[in-house]
Amino acid sequence: MTAHPKHWHTDDRKPSPDHSHSHSHGDHDVDWEEMGTLLERGAELQIVALEQTASWLGELAGGGGAVSRVLDVGSGPGVATCVLAEAFPSAEVVAVDQADGLLDRVRARAAERGLAGRVVAQKADLPEEFDALPTADLVWTRDVVHHLGDQQGALRDLAARLRPGGILAVGERGLPLRFLPRDIGIGQPGLQPRLEAANEAGFAAMRAELPGSVSLVEDWPAMLAAAGLVPTGSRTFLTDHPAPLGMAAREQLHRHLTRLRSMLADELGADDLDTLDRLIDDGAPTGILWRPDAFYLTATTVHTARVCSGG
Ligand SMILES: C[S@@+](CC[C@H](N)C(=O)[O-])C[C@H]1O[C@@H](n2cnc3c(N)ncnc32)[C@H](O)[C@@H]1O
Incomplete structure (x- = not known):
């Protein structure tokens, strides 16, 4: 295993040999549009947690009626955007993203749900275009700040x-996705912690290579306070689909493992790569599409803060 893997992966990102969609100020190695299905299906599996999050944010905001505009910054395909639009029925919800293809998904998703009149998709490359975003009563952003x-x-x-x-x-961190028991009867037990270790090494390399990268203690409430806000609490929202899984979750895990196999090819040992091959083998009973022990467990921690009164 190399100390600084060239390729890296977490649940929500991938390097791409085709940099046509990359941006000078964002992640050079991520083709976000190509990840549209992975992002959308992944967020759909977390929809209950997103609804619980929106409900909590409504309480913090003093009731949904007080909220007339919500921003979803780095919205991806807009799963949370639509959850927020449903939770705040008097609000306009502005989905902001750099990727045109993902903003198209936001518009389609909103239209399918009868929300097109209140959901706006706005293209912005961050951090350069923060100033172009409208003001709002609630700003939601998940798994985006760590890309800046x-x-x-x-x-x-x-x-x-x-x-x-x-x-x-x-929304940043929480618990990484877990989906297999420790011993799966193939390869060395403990595959998932090894995958996570490889991911973390890649994540650190990704952060170090970002333009204007700054190291800091990732104490999110303290960072919110340093941004001039008053922290109003952090909560963690669990997604727990136990075994036996339905097909939507299995197909998502298949996508996830297929990406891991590609991303971590240089980082994992031959035994783990062979295990990944067997897990993504569509026809094998030991594959992720069929094995009875697969589950889907993860959590997102949401840190909140408010503008001080008079601020
Ligand atoms: C990991 S996805 C998260 C999507 C969504 N927030 C969710 O939780 O499912 C990160 C999103 O941020 C967007 N993004 C990443 N860097 C960005 C940047 N510099 N400016 C604008 N959007 C960016 C990507 O296009 C992608 O849609």
Whole structure:
């Protein structure tokens, strides 16, 4: 295993040999549009957790009626955008992303749900275009700030979009996706921690290579306070689909494992790569599409803060 893997992976990103969609200020190695299905199906599996999150944010905002505009910054395909539009029925919800193809998914998803009149998709490359975003009563952003070199600066820019009394909610980390028991009867037990270790090494390399990368203690409430906000609590929302899994979750795990096999090819030992091959073998009873022990367990931690009164 190399100390600084060239390729890296977490649940939500991938390197791509085709850099046509990459951006000078974002992640050079991620083709976000190509990840549309992975992002959308993954968020759909977390929909209950997203609804619980939106309900909590409604309480923090003093009831949904007080919220007339919500921003979903780095919305991806708009699963959370639509959950927020349903949770805040008087609000316009603005989905912001750099990827045109994902914004198209947001529009289609909103139209399918009868939300097109209240969901707006706005293209923006961050951090350069933070100023182009409208102000809002609630700003939601999940798994986006860690893709920006200066995370503290990003929180300051997000806070600047808040109206007086507004809430910023940042979903970062929680628990990584777990989906197999320790011993799966193939290869060495403990595959998942080894996959996570490889991911973490890649994540660190990704952060180090971002333009304007700043190292800091990732104490999100403290960072929100340093952005001039008053922290209003952190909560973790669990997604727990036990075995036996339905096909939607199995297909998502198949996508996830297929990406892992490709991304971590240089980082994992031959035994683990062979295990991954067998897990993504569509026809094998030991494959992820068929094995009875697969489950889908993960969690997102959401850190919140409010503009100080009079702020
Ligand atoms: C990991 S996905 C998260 C999507 C969604 N928030 C969710 O939780 O499912 C990160 C999203 O941020 C967007 N993004 C990444 N870097 C960005 C940047 N520099 N400017 C604007 N959007 C960016 C990507 O296009 C992608 O849709």
